[in-house]
Amino acid sequence: MNRTVRQPLDDSASRRCFDSAAGPGERLPSRGNVRRRPSGAGTGRTFVRINQRIGRRGRFATAIAVAAVAALALSGCARDTGGGGGTAQGGECERVAPPSVPAASAQPAPEKPKADASPLKVGLAYDIGGRGDASFNDAAAAGLDRAVAELGLQKANTREATAQQGESEDAGTNRLRQLAQGGFDPIIAVGFNYATGVGTVAKEFPQTQFAIVDDDTVDLPNVTPLVFAEEQGSFLVGAAAALKTAACKVGFVGGVDNPLIQKFEAGYEQGATAVAPDVQVDASYISPAGDFSGFNDATRGTEIASGQYDSGSDISFAAAGQSNQGVFAAAQTAQKKAIGVDSDQYNSPQLTEVRDTIMTSMIKRVDVAVYDYVNAVAGNTVDQLPERFDLKNDGVGYSLSGGQVDDIRPQLEAYKAAIIAGQIQVTSTK
Structure with missing residues (x-):
């Protein structure tokens, strides 16, 4: 049962963190303080949500408080020396020991055999930004490139098309139709914005195979959904943030306040509070x-990221597509850290000037999904693809580029193993 009360913000000078643990198969408690700003909020009044797990059956007490922006600078609990290399004024931020999981129970799924994709003509319809966006679309492009390199797919037999800012839904539908008319089979649509178009064109071309990334609402025999356990990868970077923060306060910047991006926020919070149960998570969205x-x-x-850093967060996880570039710029100016998303953004050529601010990225392996789908079409094994791409099948993860999380990798791998083994169950909502 949820109880909702309104109360003033607690602006005490420090908080004492407390321990928590989850047994096998148990959902992790969410006991941290979660500041969730309305989309586009930057001034005026701010909504603050505090979630606390009360019982084993998942009852929550939810306190929602409203306060003026002057109260944003809540004092968090200071971190200890267990993995972050720094201290802050305030109380001690205690961290929970990572779980211990038998190695045999945490083995990833084996890699599928490689099929011959040379007869295929593959069409790829990108979301806005296309190849070169240093994020979501680039990950899809990497999967196509890998299919060319490893499966014998001929580059000349591929075609890429990109959505444009502000275009109509019909434009996306026509893009898919043109690929189908050109004989491309399979056709991969990158992003849930193509759902209507895929549903329409797949009916018009029932012998053509389609896949759509981030959507499972099109129920047709020639359409394969490629969906992800974003919450699992986000859990790991949330754990990294809690291990590294020197302020016991971290941020989250979502691009659009919708269920998909809320999965990133939910996993991030669960990972952070699994490590440091009283860590503060300041969550904001750019658009509704x-x-x-x-x-x-x-x-x-x-x-938005500058506001988070100014109010005390020292790390912010950005799940906002090309808007991430603005978050990284804010981190560089504030001399704080950021976490990237979708691809290994530390290695993105477009982000060379700010890459030292990117301590890790939550890798959503759209490249793996695209590659595996092309391989499955070539091998006539589409029905054997996973229902969703998660940690077990290398569908999500975290990056090590730059070496900034090397010192906490053993802890992160322990949490990863516990999730794969089912000892920790990460939920897609808070």
């Missing part, structure tokens, strides 16, 4: 549900 400009607004990304 239905307004997809939040994925392509670096200026707002900078503004």
Whole structure:
């Protein structure tokens, strides 16, 4: 049962963190403080949500408080020396020991045999930004490139098309139709914005195979959903943030306040509070549900992340597409850290000037999904693809580039093993 009360913000000078643990198969408690700002909020009044797990059956008490922006600078508990290399003023931020999992119970799924994709003509329809966005679309492009390199797919037999900012839904449908008319089979649509178009064109071309990334609403025999356990990968970078924070306060910047991006926030919070149960998570979104400009607004990304850093967060996880570039710029200016998303953003050529601010990225292996799908079509094994791409099948993860999380890798791998083994169950909602 949820109880909702309104109360003033607690602006005490320090908080004492407390321990928590989850037994086998148990959902991790969420006992940290979660500040969730409305989409586009930057001034005025701010909503603050505090979740606390009460019982084994998952009852929650939820306190929602409203306060002026002047109260944003809540004092968090200071971190200890267990993995972050720094101290802060305030109380001690205790960290929970990572779980111990037998190695045999945490083995990833074996890699599928490689099929011959040379007869295929593959069409790839990108979301806004296309190849070169240093994020979501680039991951899809990497999967196509890998299929060319490893499966014999001929580059000349591929075609890539990109959505444009502000285009109509019909434009996406026509893009898919043109690929189908050109004889491309399979056709891969990158992003849930193509759901209507895939549903329409797949009916028009029932002998053509389609796949769609991030959507499972199209129920047709020639359509394969490629969906992910974003919450699992986000759990790991949330754990990394809690291990590294010197302020016991971290941020989250989502591009659009919709269920997909809320999965990133939910996993991030669960991972952070699994490590440091009283860590504060300051969550904000660039645009509300239905307004997809939040994925392509670096200026707002900078503004929101700067506000988080100014109010005490020292690490922010950005799940905002091209808007991530603005978050990284804010981190560089504030001399703080950020966490990337979708691809290994530390290695993105477009982000060379800010890459030292990127301590890790939550890798959503769209490249693996695209590659595996092409391989499955070539081998006539589409029905053997996983229902979702998760930690066990290398569908999500975290990056090590730059070496900034090397010192906490054993802890992160322990949490990863516990999730794969089922000892920790990460939920997709808070």
